[in-house]
Amino acid sequence: MSDSLRTDIGQSGPTHTGPGTQNVFYGARSTTWDPRPLATDHLERLAERFVEPAAYREALKVFRERGTVLLRGNAGSGRTATARMLLHDNRRLFTTLREVLPETEDGKPGLGSYMLGEREGLLLDLSELGPTLWESVEKDLPAFHQSVRERRSRLVVVLPSSEGQRTADPFLEEHAVDLLRAExxxxxxxxxxxxxxxxxxxxxxxxxxxxxxxxxxxxxxxxxxxxxxxxxxxxxxxxxxxxxxxxxxxxxxQPPRVPSKMEFATARQKALLLSTAVLDAARPKSVHIVCEKLLDKTSHQEISVPLLDRTDLSTQLDEIGAVHDADGRVRFKEPDFAQAVRNHFWDYTPWLRNELKDWITESVAEPVLDAQERSALVASMAEELARSQEPHTTLWQFSLQLAESSLPEARQAAVEAMGWGLAHPSWARGFSRHLYDYAKTASLSEPLRGVLIEACLGPLAERFPDQALVRLHHLARRLDSAGAATQALRSLTAGNPRLCGFALERLARGMKRNQAERDTQLLMELSTPGDLLSPPGNAQPLLLSRVVRQCLSRCWRVLLTCRPPADWTPALRDWFTTIHQSPTGHAPLFLDLLMAACHGHPDAYGLLYRAARHHPIRPLLRTRLNDARALSF
Known part of the structure; x- marks a missing residue:
């Protein structure tokens, strides 16, 4: 008896399996998530299609007058789209628009002002938060709102799905607006x-x-x-x-069905059907290679047929309902048929699941596949794991399996798989937590370490740069022999005063604690004259930022009062040389922050002077030190 290849997928579009809200954002594939929800091009595209719900003007008024608006409504009412449009319609008020994660600096549920900058438009999406986590975050909201106001920023909060449920805090209720979906x-x-x-x-x-x-x-x-x-x-x-x-x-x-004519399909037809489905718009040669891998993985033995007697691939594809499109890529004739096939094999051949995981894991490393085909394999696996009992855990394990590979193609696929989890509305916080825990682990293999760095600098930084910075900082503290994590930190903070200030603040704290030696080294590497005076592109030099100078001054106060001169004298002399060579440029601002760092610590003045004893900058520094001492009395 042969297996039947007949299956349905749901009754109204995407399959919703498991508890909770289903979020589906349609793109090239039917279940992909927007990794950059506040990117300008995405917001403009949304604005073209957006229809204001009845309470939009009320929400706009609360947002402008109170600084924080809480959007409440049922799942599917357009809360998230409304939140994005509120920010987009007021974008001229802000220096940047970005999303914040309900997570403290140490990776726990909650909100902290450590991540806030000046004049920002902020989105806090809590739509997927469960009751327990919501209670934890709700307690932090009043203080978070106040911190946002103090920085002349504004905040839109998407509340968990509800039917008129009121917030526990009467103060927060004044900021809440109930949304009914547009027609x-x-x-x-x-x-x-x-x-x-x-x-x-x-x-x-x-x-x-x-x-x-x-x-x-x-x-x-x-x-x-x-x-x-x-x-x-x-x-x-x-x-x-x-x-x-x-x-x-x-x-x-009436979702597509795996046709009944395949009820008595051969093993090769089944393998070709599934290979076409998981690649979903691939070149014929890629479909063929992946199909052969599946036949090998399932130990299928075919009767030997002379090469010229074999049915050509075009005919085989036609037999399973697939065609070549204008770009020469293989697609099914029927829309959404690929998803139906994938779901069928996952649901009705559970004995094959481990083999299918191994097959896709091996296939993503196949050199003949291009980037689009490799991404399709990762997305296919992620979509099926999304329908498992513990989706974000199984997807994380799949990512780790790819990350430990010696092949660069597999490791790049691991980054994509992690990005898939970080972009998912329900899993972003869980994946961020996984990255946090692994970043603090000392015994990481070099391949896995490289994948974690790429995932932080790539998909995590695109959506939550603050969380990316924290994790990269932990990675840079631990066995960063090649300097990859340090360089990733430099890339992340380059040209961004807020993130640079955040990094310096963390280093200032770390130099007082158990990470003093390594954080001192990181400060020396990340605050060179080149880093602070030569920004990428047309960005403003970081040293011109008041936030950066304040944070860097705190770092130097710790250095001058807590660390031995040998740790910081070479870096200080590099700055002295830069200031001496361009006395009318921005470099002298560094002397201002050094004077501020010495304030209240008389011995620090002497340490600075001794560092400049044999340097041409000594006369200028002596004048500045005398002026600073005079002002301190």
């Missing part, structure tokens, strides 16, 4: 109006559209419907617009 038909028509076709949107819409919208629960499903209509229009522009709409609704209400 789904308005949302659909707004999106379709951007399609370059005069026949869209249809007025009146067909009954199939109205029936679907009547039962839709989440605006994400409406967004996906518009994507499908546009795809059908691109595929068959000669067809009537009403047929595009009907076909799109059919995909969402």
């Amino acid at each position: 789904p038909l308005d949302v659909l028509n707004r999106s379709l109006g951007l399609v370059d076709d005069p026949s869209l949107p249809l007025d009146p819409p067909p009954e199939e559209i109205l029936g679907f919208l009547k039962g839709v629960e989440r605006l994400n499903d409406v967004a996906y419907l518009s994507v499908l209509i546009s795809q059908y229009r691109d595929r068959d522009p000669a067809n009537a617009a009403v047929e595009w709409c009907r076909s799109a609704v059919k995909v969402l209400t």
Whole structure:
């Protein structure tokens, strides 16, 4: 008896398995997440499609007058999109827009002002927080709001899904606005109006559209419907617009099935079917190689057939319902069919799951695959692990397995897998915590260490740069023989005064504690004249930032009062040389912060003077020291 290859995926679009809210953001694949929710291009694209909910103007008023607004509503009501648009519509008030994670500096649930800068537009998305974590974060919100106001910033908070549930603190309730979702038909028509076709949107819409919208629960499903209509229009522009709409609704209400004709498929056909599904738009040769790997992994032995008698790959693909697109890549003819195939094998052949994991792990390192194909494999695995009992844990373990490989392709795939978890609405905090715990581990293999550094500097820094800095700092403290973590820290803080100040503040604290020696070395490496006076591109020199000078002055106060001169004299003399060579430039600002560092510590003045005894800067330094001493009395 052969296995049946017939399966359905859900009843209305994406499969929702497991408890909690389902978040689906549609992109190239049907379940991908936005890693840069406040990037300018993403916000502009959202603005083109955004339909204001009824309470948008009320939320805008609270945001502008009180500085913090809490958006409350049911899942699918558009809270997150509304939060982003509030920031986008007020972007001229801010120096930057960014997202903050509900996490303290030591990786625990909560909020801390350590991450705040001046005049920032901040998004705090708590939509996926459970009751216990919400209680912890809710206690910190009043103080966090005050810190935001003191820095002339503003904050939008997306509260966990609720039906009119009030906050425990009456003060917070004054900042809350209840959102009701916009009309789904308005949302659909707004999106379709951007399609370059005069026949869209249809007025009146067909009954199939109205029936679907009547039962839709989440605006994400409406967004996906518009994507499908546009795809059908691109595929068959000669067809009537009403047929595009009907076909799109059919995909969402009658999801594709692995065809019954495959019920008696051969092992090779099954392997080719799954290989095409996990690669999802790959070159034929890549599909063939991955298919052969799966046959080997499952110990399949085929009857030997002379080479010229074998069925060509094009015919084999046609037999499973796949075609070549205009770019020469292999796709299934039916929309969403690839996901149906992946779900079928994961759900109905559980005895193959370990082999499938190993197969994908080995396939991502295949040199013939290009970056797009390798990313598709990682995404396919991540999507299936998302449907497991402990999704973020199993995805993390998959990432670690890839990270320990000796092959650079596998390690790059590990970074992508970690990025997948960090971009996921429900898993970002858990993945951030995993990175934190591993960054503090002394016994890391070099391959894993390199992957962690890349994940911090890449996907984590794109969304949560403060958390990335903390983890890179821990990695730089521990066995950074090649200097990769230190260089990553330098890259992250270059041209960013807020992050540079944050790094210096951490170093100042560390030099007083059990990391004194290594943090002193890091300070010397990260605060050279080149770092602070020669920014990348057109950025302003970091030394011109008041925040950076204040934090660097605190660092030098610790050096001058707690560390032996041998630790810091060579670096200080480098600065003396830079100041002497360009006395009218920005470098003399360094003398100002040194004088501030010495204030209240008379012995520190003498240490500075002794460091300059044989340097041409001695006359200038003596004058500054005398002036500073006079002011201190």
